[in-house]
Amino acid sequence: MNDTSRILVIDDDPTVAEVVAGYLTRAGHHVDRAADGAEGLALARSAPPDLLVLDLMLPGLDGLEVLRRLRASAAGAGLPVVLLTAKGDEADRILGLELGADDYVTKPFSPRELVLRVQSVLRRSRAGAAPAAEDGPLHSGDIALDPKARRAQRGGRELALTLREFDLLAFLLRHPGTVFSRQDLMQRVWGWDFGDLSTVTVHVRRLREKVEDDPAAPALISTVWGVGYRYDPARPEDRYDPARSEGRYDPARPETRPEQGGAV
Numbered sequence: 001m002n003d004t005s006r007i008l009v010i011d012d013d014p015t016v017a018e019v020v021a022g023y024l025t026r027a028g029h030h031v032d033r034a035a036d037g038a039e040g041l042a043l044a045r046s047a048p049p050d051l052l053v054l055d056l057m058l059p060g061l062d063g064l065e066v067l068r069r070l071r072a073s074a075a076g077a078g079l080p081v082v083l084l085t086a087k088g089d090e091a092d093r094i095l096g097l098e099l100g101a102d103d104y105v106t107k108p109f110s111p112r113e114l115v116l117r118v119q120s121v122l123r124r125s126r127a128g129a130a131p132a133a134e135d136g137p138l139h140s141g142d143i144a145l146d147p148k149a150r151r152a153q154r155g156g157r158e159l160a161l162t163l164r165e166f167d168l169l170a171f172l173l174r175h176p177g178t179v180f181s182r183q184d185l186m187q188r189v190w191g192w193d194f195g196d197l198s199t200v201t202v203h204v205r206r207l208r209e210k211v212e213d214d215p216a217a218p219a220l221i222s223t224v225w226g227v228g229y230r231y232d233p234a235r236p237e238d239r240y241d242p243a244r245s246e247g248r249y250d251p252a253r254p255e256t257r258p259e260q261g262g263a264v
Contacts, residue, residue: 005122006047008032010040010066011055011084016107020053020084023111024118037061041069048075051122053114054101055084056092064095071100071162078150080125080163082118084109097202100162103190104199120191125163138173140233143211143220145170154211164190165207172221172231181228204229 007029011017014035021031032049034040037058044052044066052070056063063083070076083096083104093104102121105114138145142155147170152159161169171189180188182200190199208215222230 005029005050006032007051007053007118008034008040008044008049009053010034010037010058010063011053012036012058013055016055016084019111020114023115024053027115027119029118037063037066041066044070044079045073045075048079050125051080051082051118053082053084053118056089056096057086064092064099067096067099067101077160078162080121082114082121084114094198094202097199098206100165100206102162102164121163124167124191138170140173140176140231143169143173145173159210161207161210164203165210168203168207169211172229176231176233179224179227179230184228 007024009017009020009024009031011020011033012035017033017035021033024031032043032047034043038061040052040054040058041061043049054063054066058066067081067083070079070081077100081101083093083101085093085096085104085106093106096104103117105117136147138147143152144154145152145166150166152161152166152169168185168189171185182197185200186197204221205215208218208221212218212220220232222232224230
C-alpha cells in the first residue's frame with residue numbers, strides 16, 4: 001500500500017489482537033483495537049476506519065450482530081470487513097458473508113495470510129487501484145455502474161452494494177454472455193488463486209437479491225449447471241412478471257394460464 005490505512009481490530013483475545021495489530025502495523029497500517037462488540041461498534045461509527053478486522057466470537061454483542069448493525073447504517077454499508085472465525089463455524093462464516101463481509105480467515109490462522117487478505121481487500125476498496133476503475137461507466141439495460149465513484153443504480157434507484165458485490169457486478173457487466181466458473185471468478189474478481197469457493201456462491205446470491213426482480217428465478221445472473229455463472233443482458237421480454245416467474249396460474253389473469261402439460 002502506498003499510504004497508511006486505518007484498521008480497526010475487534011477481538012476479545014488480547015494475544016490474538018496483539019499479534020494481528022503487530023503484523024498490520026509492521027505492514028504500514030495504523031491499528032486501533034477494541035475488546036468487545038459494543039466498544040468496537042461505537043469506534044467504527046464515531047471514526048470509521050478504512051477496514052475492519054472482526055472476530056465473530058465476542059462477549060455481549062457478537063461479531064455477526066456488529067456486522068448486521070454496521071451494514072444497516074449508511075456509514076457502515078460500504079466498510080470493508082474481514083472476519084476472524086473458528087475453523088468449525090461454517091454456518092457463521094456463511095452468514096457473515098451473507099451479511100456483507102468481504103473476506104474471512106479461520107482460526108488458527110497465519111498472520112501473514114491475514115495481512116495479505118487485508119491488503120487485497122484494501123486495494124479493491126480504493127477506486128484508483130481497483131480493476132473496476134480502469135474503465136468508464138458501465139450500462140446494461142436499466143443497470144448503470146460508475147466504477148470511479150463506486151456507485152451503482154438500477155432503474156435510477158441506488159444499489160447498496162458491498163465492495164465485493166460491486167466488483168462482481170462490474171466484472172459480469174464487462175463480459176456479458178460469458179460463462180465463468182467459481183474458480184474463474186475467485187481469481188479474476190477476488191484476485192486469489194486459493195480460497196473457499198462458497199465465498200463466490202454467497203456473493204452471487206447476495207448480488208441477485210439486489211439486482212434481480214425475482215432472485216429465486218434469476219434472469220440476469222444465470223446458473224449454468226456444472227459450469228458456473230453467466231450474465232445475460234436484460235431484454236424487454238425479461239421484465240419481471242410475478243405470475244410468470246413463479247409459475248402460478250391466476251384465474252383473474254388469463255395470460256398466466258400454463259401451456260398444455262405445464263405445471264400449475
